[in-house]
Amino acid sequence: MCNTMKAANTRRSWRHATAETSPQPEARRCDHPGCDQTAEHRAPRSRDQLDEYYWFCLNHVRAYNSAWDYYAGMPPEAIEAELRRDSTWQRPTWPLGRQGANRRFSFVVDDPFDLFDDAEAEAQTRKARAAATPEDDAMKLLDLRPPLTAEGLKARYKALVKRHHPDANGGDKDAEERFKQINQAYQILKTSLDV
Numbered sequence: 001m002c003n004t005m006k007a008a009n010t011r012r013s014w015r016h017a018t019a020e021t022s023p024q025p026e027a028r029r030c031d032h033p034g035c036d037q038t039a040e041h042r043a044p045r046s047r048d049q050l051d052e053y054y055w056f057c058l059n060h061v062r063a064y065n066s067a068w069d070y071y072a073g074m075p076p077e078a079i080e081a082e083l084r085r086d087s088t089w090q091r092p093t094w095p096l097g098r099q100g101a102n103r104r105f106s107f108v109v110d111d112p113f114d115l116f117d118d119a120e121a122e123a124q125t126r127k128a129r130a131a132a133t134p135e136d137d138a139m140k141l142l143d144l145r146p147p148l149t150a151e152g153l154k155a156r157y158k159a160l161v162k163r164h165h166p167d168a169n170g171g172d173k174d175a176e177e178r179f180k181q182i183n184q185a186y187q188i189l190k191t192s193l194d195v
Contacts (some may be wrong), residue, residue, distance in 0.1 A: 032060040043068070080147060135192050138185035150193055157186045 030039040031054040039055035043064050056064055071079050132140075139148065142156050160182045162168065169175035 028055050030057040030060055031055050032057070032064075035060060047072075076147075134188050138188040141181060141185040142189070144189075148189065148193065153186070153189055153193065157182070 028039045029035075030037050035057060037057035037059075039057055041056050041058060041061035042053035043056060043061055044050045045052045045054060047070055054064065071082070074082070139145070142153075142160065144152065144156055161179070164175050164178045164182060166172065166176040166179060
């Protein structure tokens with residue numbers, strides 16, 4: 001029994017001694033200039049370096065996060081594209097339903113009761129009902145894409161008017177007709193934007 005107690009005391013003293021003598025890792029300091037507090041919170045360095053971090057104390061990570069803008073410096077078109085990609089978790093997509101299936105797979109179905117002929121006719125009817133709106137036609141004519149802004153519409157209109165104005169084309173009838181179509185498309189889009 002005496003040896004058991006001696007061994008237990010030796011183990012306890014060894015653990016106690018190693019805890020005191022083992023080197024403690026140095027605490028990380030806050031990356032904010034002039035701050036000497038312990039840094040326990042990480043924050044990404046930039047949009048392009050999401051796996052590299054600054055280390056901050058609680059107060060400075062709060063300030064950094066409240067001021068950080070992921071989309072800073074991106075043009076509106078790039079932001080729109082990024083938001084659209086994020087809506088599908090940056091995965092490729094394809095149309096659902098019958099039209100999507102027809103685009104990806106081609107197969108022949110034996111249809112002795114003509115069930116799918118009715119479906120084809122119904123699809124054609126739906127397609128005819130979903131014809132382009134006047135706004136869609138106007139956007140196509142002016143070569144614009146969503147999202148449409150008043151500034152973008154105005155800039156595109158001015159560029160097309162300079163190019164297709166009858167006076168700039170020596171009174172050409174085709175240019176005059178194109179000029180009329182541009183004006184009409186501009187008015188439709190201007191009305192839809194409530195400018």
